[in-house]
Amino acid sequence: MYVVFRRPGTIRNIPGPPSPSWIFGHTLQLILPTRYGEHEFGWQKSYGAVYRLKDCFGQDRLMVADPAALHYIVNSPHFKFSPMLENLAYLLYGPKSLVSVPVEEHKSLRAALNVGFTAAAVRSYHSIFEKAASRLTEELHNSSSTTIDICPLLSFATLSTIGEAVLGQSPEELGEELIRNNLEIVAVAASHSRQQILAEAILSYLPAWLFRAAAHLPTPTLKTVRDAKRLAYELGNRIVQEKLVAARDGLDTDGDVFGVLLGMDGSGTTKNGLPGDVVAAQTALFLIAGQETTATTLVLGLRELSRLPEFQANLRSEIMANTGNIAYDSMPLLNSFIKESLRMFPILPIDDRIAREDTIIPLSEKITLSTGEEISQIVIEKGQIVSIAIAAFQRLESRWGKDAHEFNPNRWLQGSAYKGAEALGPYANLLSFLGGPHSCLGWRFAIFEMQIFICELVRQFSFALPEDDTVRIRLINTLTPMMSNGQKGAPLIVSRIS
Numbered sequence: 001m002y003v004v005f006r007r008p009g010t011i012r013n014i015p016g017p018p019s020p021s022w023i024f025g026h027t028l029q030l031i032l033p034t035r036y037g038e039h040e041f042g043w044q045k046s047y048g049a050v051y052r053l054k055d056c057f058g059q060d061r062l063m064v065a066d067p068a069a070l071h072y073i074v075n076s077p078h079f080k081f082s083p084m085l086e087n088l089a090y091l092l093y094g095p096k097s098l099v100s101v102p103v104e105e106h107k108s109l110r111a112a113l114n115v116g117f118t119a120a121a122v123r124s125y126h127s128i129f130e131k132a133a134s135r136l137t138e139e140l141h142n143s144s145s146t147t148i149d150i151c152p153l154l155s156f157a158t159l160s161t162i163g164e165a166v167l168g169q170s171p172e173e174l175g176e177e178l179i180r181n182n183l184e185i186v187a188v189a190a191s192h193s194r195q196q197i198l199a200e201a202i203l204s205y206l207p208a209w210l211f212r213a214a215a216h217l218p219t220p221t222l223k224t225v226r227d228a229k230r231l232a233y234e235l236g237n238r239i240v241q242e243k244l245v246a247a248r249d250g251l252d253t254d255g256d257v258f259g260v261l262l263g264m265d266g267s268g269t270t271k272n273g274l275p276g277d278v279v280a281a282q283t284a285l286f287l288i289a290g291q292e293t294t295a296t297t298l299v300l301g302l303r304e305l306s307r308l309p310e311f312q313a314n315l316r317s318e319i320m321a322n323t324g325n326i327a328y329d330s331m332p333l334l335n336s337f338i339k340e341s342l343r344m345f346p347i348l349p350i351d352d353r354i355a356r357e358d359t360i361i362p363l364s365e366k367i368t369l370s371t372g373e374e375i376s377q378i379v380i381e382k383g384q385i386v387s388i389a390i391a392a393f394q395r396l397e398s399r400w401g402k403d404a405h406e407f408n409p410n411r412w413l414q415g416s417a418y419k420g421a422e423a424l425g426p427y428a429n430l431l432s433f434l435g436g437p438h439s440c441l442g443w444r445f446a447i448f449e450m451q452i453f454i455c456e457l458v459r460q461f462s463f464a465l466p467e468d469d470t471v472r473i474r475l476i477n478t479l480t481p482m483m484s485n486g487q488k489g490a491p492l493i494v495s496r497i498s
């Protein structure tokens with residue numbers, strides 16, 4: 001063991017594509033291709049599940065889609081968010097949010113927050129999801145056109161469920177300013193340029209205090225982000241004060257996540273001991289983490305459903321046969337469709353980590369270094385950036401079969417979708433919700449919400465792609481459907497089922 005740790009990191013000898021530029025490395029090909037995966041999936045085919053890329057200014061980045069390596073990275077305390085992610089989390093969510101607190105505090109805060117996201121808690125939000133689904137289908141019924149951009153409708157629907165199920169606030173109570181700012185944040189998140197990539201690369205070299213000071217610069221983007229944080233802070237504090245008063249007055253507050261967290265135990269303190277300001281500090285995180293993630297997964301799934309008329313008809317029959325039954329988990333076509341949507345379109349297809357110390361990553365399959373040596377583990381030096389290549393893992397032919405790049409929900413019906421022993425994420429052996437201590441807190445919430453939305457949508461409407469479909473899926477911070485005019489959007493032909 002000692003000998004292994006004394007060796008220099010093996011990463012410099014790991015093969016990878018030649019870098020096209022010292023300034024940008026492979027970042028433009030990775031982040032700004034016209035279609036997500038255009039280069040990445042090709043590199044994976046040529047170099048395997050682990051290979052080396054160049055970041056801006058000649059820095060090495062290790063791309064990892066090997067299952068054993070991923071299992072190690074997401075669970076190991078030797079890795080943490082990359083400095084860029086850490087700074088962004090601080091900027092967007094503030095220092096007390098679940099994703100910003102130090103690792104020692106994270107476990108207990110997460111356990112406390114989890115009471116609002118257990119299977120039983122999530123089931124209790126059923127009527128909220130149904131109400132949002134009805135509002136959504138009503139909007140589709142009222143639309144004067146049959147070609148409808150479903151992105152803004154689903155974004156609003158998922159914002160309203162977070163508002164009601166997490167915060168106990170109707171869309172009206174969230175306030176016009178917050179809803180408008182939320183749309184701006186979605187638009188900001190859906191824009192990325194060479195200049196931004198370069199600026200982020202430079203910012204990641206800055207010490208945290210300087211990065212955070214730079215956040216006060218008077219640019220329109222930073223103003224939108226600062227406004228989002230302020231509005232969430234004000235909203236969170238107002239809700240917490242109202243709920244604490246209600247709980248002290250002995251009123252039932254259990255209808256939403258914040259209410260559950262702030263309910264009193266009879267002695268005047270909250271049931272799980274969380275102070276009100278800590279609960280309020282999670283507002284921005286829940287509003288952002290729970291909205292576009294779910295909305296875009298649905299949008300991208302519905303686009304694929306539009307290409308599969310036979311599967312769509314069978315799914316509709318399954319839904320019709322189960323009308324009035326809320327046992328969504330026992331609807332095979334519905335769940336295989338959700339799993340396949342998450343497999344093909346993990347909203348966060350690449351998630352960066354940095355090694356906190358020297359460590360060794362195990363591999364499921366050996367790789368050959370440029371020196372000719374075969375290795376079954378990789379020596380990583382402290383400070384190395386490692387990319388959890390979620391989308392690439394979910395398209396590994398060795399694990400998902402020869403048709404790994406195709407959207408085929410039927411693969412889940414045979415029960416043999418994933419060939420491998422490693423248990424990765426919390427759901428269906430996918431990493432779309434990540435895995436390990438930072439895995440998605442809201443994954444059950446998202447699955448239940450998607451089950452209800454899909455049932456309502458597909459029961460009442462059929463979906464088809466417009467003939468002139470020009471939408472491309474791009475990686476712009478997260479996977480994003482982009483129209484030819486450069487705006488986020490996904491028009492579909494939506495017809496009523498008579």
Ligand code: HEM
Pocket residue numbers: 098099110162166285286289290291293294297346347348351431432433434437438439440441442443445446
């Ligand atoms: C399809 C929908 C969703 C997807 C694909 C998704 C995906 C993810 C991923 C990949 C992470 C890890 C990010 C990282 O560590 O870099 C994450 C974290 C998180 N998600 Fe989700 N998410 C979804 C929906 C939701 C919903 C609906 C909520 C809340 C209502 C939520 C709340 C959170 C929270 C609080 C974290 C931080 C967990 C922690 O750091 O301990 N997510 N999500």
